Amino acid sequence: MRYAAPTTTREAAALIAKAKGRAFVLAGGTDLLVRMKIGTIEPELVVDIKRIPATQSITKSATGFRIGAGVPTAAMGENNALKKAWPGVVEAANLIGSDQIQNRCTIVGNLCNASPAADSVPALIAAGAKAAIVGPRGRRTVAVDKIVTGPGTTSLKKGEFIEAITLPRPPPRSGDAYLRFIPRTEMDIAVVGAGVSLTLGPNGVVKKARVTLGAVAPTVVLVPAAARAITGTRLEDVALAKLAAACEAACNPIDDMRGTIEYRTEVAGVLARRAAKIAYQRAGGN
Amino acid sequence: MSGIHVSTTINGDPVEFVCQPGETLLDVLRDRLRLTGSKDGCGTGDCGACSVTVDGRLVCSCLVLGAEAEGREVTTIEGLADGENLHPLQSKFIEHAALQCGICTPGFLVAAKALLDRNSNPTEEEIRFALAGNLCRCTGYDKIVRAVSAAATEVRKQEGRKQRRSF
Ligand SMILES: Cc1cc2nc3c(=O)[nH]c(=O)nc-3n(C[C@H](O)[C@H](O)[C@H](O)COP(=O)(O)OP(=O)(O)OC[C@H]3O[C@@H](n4cnc5c(N)ncnc54)[C@H](O)[C@@H]3O)c2cc1C
Ligand code: FES
Ligand code: FES
Numbered sequence: 158m159r160y161a162a163p164t165t166t167r168e169a170a171a172l173i174a175k176a177k178g179r180a181f182v183l184a185g186g187t188d189l190l191v192r193m194k195i196g197t198i199e200p201e202l203v204v205d206i207k208r209i210p211a212t213q214s215i216t217k218s219a220t221g222f223r224i225g226a227g228v229p230t231a232a233m234g235e236n237n238a239l240k241k242a243w244p245g246v247v248e249a250a251n252l253i254g255s256d257q258i259q260n261r262c263t264i265v266g267n268l269c270n271a272s273p274a275a276d277s278v279p280a281l282i283a284a285g286a287k288a289a290i291v292g293p294r295g296r297r298t299v300a301v302d303k304i305v306t307g308p309g310t311t312s313l314k315k316g317e318f319i320e321a322i323t324l325p326r327p328p329p330r331s332g333d334a335y336l337r338f339i340p341r342t343e344m345d346i347a348v349v350g351a352g353v354s355l356t357l358g359p360n361g362v363v364k365k366a367r368v369t370l371g372a373v374a375p376t377v378v379l380v381p382a383a384a385r386a387i388t389g390t391r392l393e394d395v396a397l398a399k400l401a402a403a404c405e406a407a408c409n410p411i412d413d414m415r416g417t418i419e420y421r422t423e424v425a426g427v428l429a430r431r432a433a434k435i436a437y438q439r440a441g442g443n
Numbered sequence: 444m445s446g447i448h449v450s451t452t453i454n455g456d457p458v459e460f461v462c463q464p465g466e467t468l469l470d471v472l473r474d475r476l477r478l479t480g481s482k483d484g485c486g487t488g489d490c491g492a493c494s495v496t497v498d499g500r501l502v503c504s505c506l507v508l509g510a511e512a513e514g515r516e517v518t519t520i521e522g523l524a525d526g527e528n529l530h531p532l533q534s535k536f537i538e539h540a541a542l543q544c545g546i547c548t549p550g551f552l553v554a555a556k557a558l559l560d561r562n563s564n565p566t567e568e569e570i571r572f573a574l575a576g577n578l579c580r581c582t583g584y585d586k587i588v589r590a591v592s593a594a595a596t597e598v599r600k601q602e603g604r605k606q607r608r609s610f
Contacts, residue, residue, distance in 0.1 A: 160447060160464035160510045183508070190506045191487045193465065203464065205511060231500065255576020256554070257491055260500035261507070343575035344489070 162205040166291050166320055169204050174293040174316030176202040182318045183207075184227055185261035187254065188270040204318075211320055215239060221326040223289075226265040226319050230277070231256070233264070243324055244439060245333030245352060245432075249280035252337060255344055265319045271305045271376075272346075278305070278377045279352035279369035280335040286324050292317030305376045330357040332439025334432040337371070338424050340415070347372045348416040351404070351428035353436040355387070361442045363387050368400070368433070373408040373425050380407040383429060392437050400433060401426030451512040453478070454522030462509035469493045471509035472519060480520035480549045484578070491577030494550040494557075495519045501557035503576075520549035523556060531597035532556060532590070541590035543581035551577050555591045563599050567592065 163169045173180045178201025183189055192198045206212050212227035215236050222239055230250035233239055240247045253262050253276050264277045268288070278301070286301040293316040301322070304311050313319070327333075333354035339345035350371030358364040368383035386399035410421040446461035453476070462471050469486075472478045472495070484492030486505045493504040496518045497511075504519075523530045532552050535541070542548045551574060558565055558573040565573065570591050571584075579587065 158464045160508060162510070162513070186506050186508070186511075187488055190467070190508070194486055203508075205508075207511075229500070254488065255491065256557070256573055257494055257501050257503045257576040258488060258506075260502050343572065 158200055159202045160205065161202065162208045164208045164210075166209055166211055169206055169209060169318065170291050170293055170316055172202065172204050173318065178202070180204060182226075182269070184263040184266040185229060185258075186266075187258050187262040188266060206318065209320075219326070220323075222324045224264065224322045224324070226263060226321055228263060229260050230262055230264060230267075231259040234259075239324075242327050243280075243284055243333055245335045245354065245436065246277065246280045246284050246286070246324065249335035249337075249350075249352065250277045252276045252335075264322055268301065268304055268322075269311055269313070269319065271307070271309050271311055273308055273375055273377065274347040274350065274372040275377070276335070276337055276347055276350055276371070279350050279371040280333065280354075281322065281324075281352075282377055282379055283335075283352035283354040283367045283369045284324055284333055285354070285367065286322050288319045289321045289323060290317050291320050296320075298323075302377070302379055307375050328356050330359075330440050330442075331355065332436040332441070334435035334439065336428045336432045336435075338428060346415065349373055349410075349421050349424045349428055350377075351425060351432045353429065353432040355433070355436050355440055357437075357440045357442050361391055363390055363392070363437070363442075366433075368404065368429055370404060370407060370425050370429065373410040373421050375409075378407050380404055380429075382406070387433060391442065392433060397430045397433065401430050404429040447510045449510055449513045451514065452516045454518055460509070464508070464510060466509045467505050468495070468497075468507040468509050468512055468517070469504040471512070472504060475509075478519055478521050481553075482546050482549055484546065484550075489578065490547070490550070491554060491574075492547055492550040494553040494577065496553065496557060499560075501554055518553075520553050523552055530556070530594075531601070532559070532594040535590040535594040535597065536587075539586050539590035539593060541582060541586040547577060547579040547581075551579070551587055555594070558591070559595055559598055563595055563602065565592070565595060 180202040181200045183205040207227040212225040267275045335352045337347040337350040352369040355366040366384040383403035390396035408422040482492035484490035495504045
């Protein structure tokens with residue numbers, strides 16, 4: 158195995174594109190190093206992107222936020238402007254592992270590891286996040302929901318990697334939330350996760366919503382029917398019941414030691430309702 | 444296979460070493476630098492026995508490559524005591540019998556130090572969350588939480604004394 162720590166994006170892309178064997182980007186290493194240790198991957202080249210200045214910062218602009226691919230999730234929790242604009246995204250990122258893990262792990266690593274149970278991904282997709290991709294053919298920007306194609310697989314082409322995640326500036330009267338269920342309070346893999354992002358009209362009626370579920374299908378799923386169920390409502394009980402039913406219908410989970418199919422399906426509806434209520438409150442509704 | 448030459452700072456001292464690309468910082472600390480205070484519990488980020496700080500951030504050294512330490516500031520359990528003087532966390536761990544076999548202790552101390560550095564008056568809940576990445580098979584955690592709480596009180600007292608002296 159070779160290790161490289163290039164200082165520019167272009168150098169990193171060239172190194173990955175020219176690698177003879179399998180090349181892996183190293184962000185926080187909290188998935189990559191574990192997989193190397195247990196022997197499920199044997200990289201020929203590991204490219205540490207944390208020496209590239211563009212991956213190291215969170216920046217705020219008129220259009221929203223740009224979170225560099227090397228930024229540990231702990232630093233997201235330390236950024237007050239980001240926390241205020243996208244509390245659900247930040248709380249999801251800060252559910253990953255322990256303090257030790259959060260001081261290293263990144264949302265891009267969480268995304269590219271392509272686990273159906275990745276905690277930050279439902280929140281990112283609900284928020285309408287985009288991935289800024291660089292590669293041998295230049296740059297492209299893709300919605301985060303187009304990155305993961307199945308457990309452990311992504312749509313990134315050879316030589317491509319993600320330089321940053323961008324989040325739009327939330328419109329006025331917006332709120333988001335992410336909830337996950339695990340059998341203990343810390344350090345476990347989500348049985349179900351639910352993300353909701355919504356914007357209210359001046360009258361407190363939901364104008365726009367995005368609802369996502371994690372750990373209930375091979376990839377995180379966006380559930381447009383659930384969003385429709387609450388659009389035009391003030392989250393009355395009938396609307397919340399329809400939201401839960403739409404979420405249950407979108408589930409295609411596995412049966413494992415963490416939960417049965419029936420259990421996961423029911424919990425998905427419950428968590429989506431709760432997350433919707435929190436997002437609604439954060440948007441200023443009551 | 445040629446190694447990677449790394450220049451870093453460990454517990455305030457400049458250190459140079461050569462390591463293999465796949466070697467972790469924990470391997471380097473223990474096997475090359477003989478800093479064996481950091482323990483190799485699980486090797487997969489679950490137990491926290493290998494906890495160190497890198498540029499002030501608490502991390503599992505089993506999930507950091509040795510090569511990544513280039514130009515960084517690393518602190519380990521060996522840097523906690525001031526010469527022969529134990530850090531309040533260390534004395535309170537002894538006083539409260541917060542260890543039995545001891546394998547988890549260096550990791551708990553390093554993680555607790557990182558907590559006290561940012562919050563010198565943590566609640567019990569804050570202590571438990573901050574130490575959630577550290578596992579102990581012996582003590583049942585209560586004694587550890589009490590020791591950290593007592594150490595926090597001690598650290599605040601010492602800080603108060605220092606401030607009064609500087610007037
Ligand atoms: C003890 C422990 C607890 C955990 N708890 C949780 C949890 O509660 N919830 C959860 O969701 N996950 C959890 N994880 C998994 C892991 O921490 C997360 O998935 C984390 O976000 C991965 O980020 P990273 O930066 O460490 O990724 P890395 O390990 O650096 O990378 C992961 C994968 O993504 C690729 N990659 C990284 N960056 C890029 C990039 N910029 N462009 C293209 N590809 C890239 C890598 O090549 C690799 O294949 C846990 C892991 C451990 C060890
Ligand atoms: S040895 Fe590093 S976390 Fe267990
Ligand atoms: S004292 Fe034995 S594991 Fe903690």
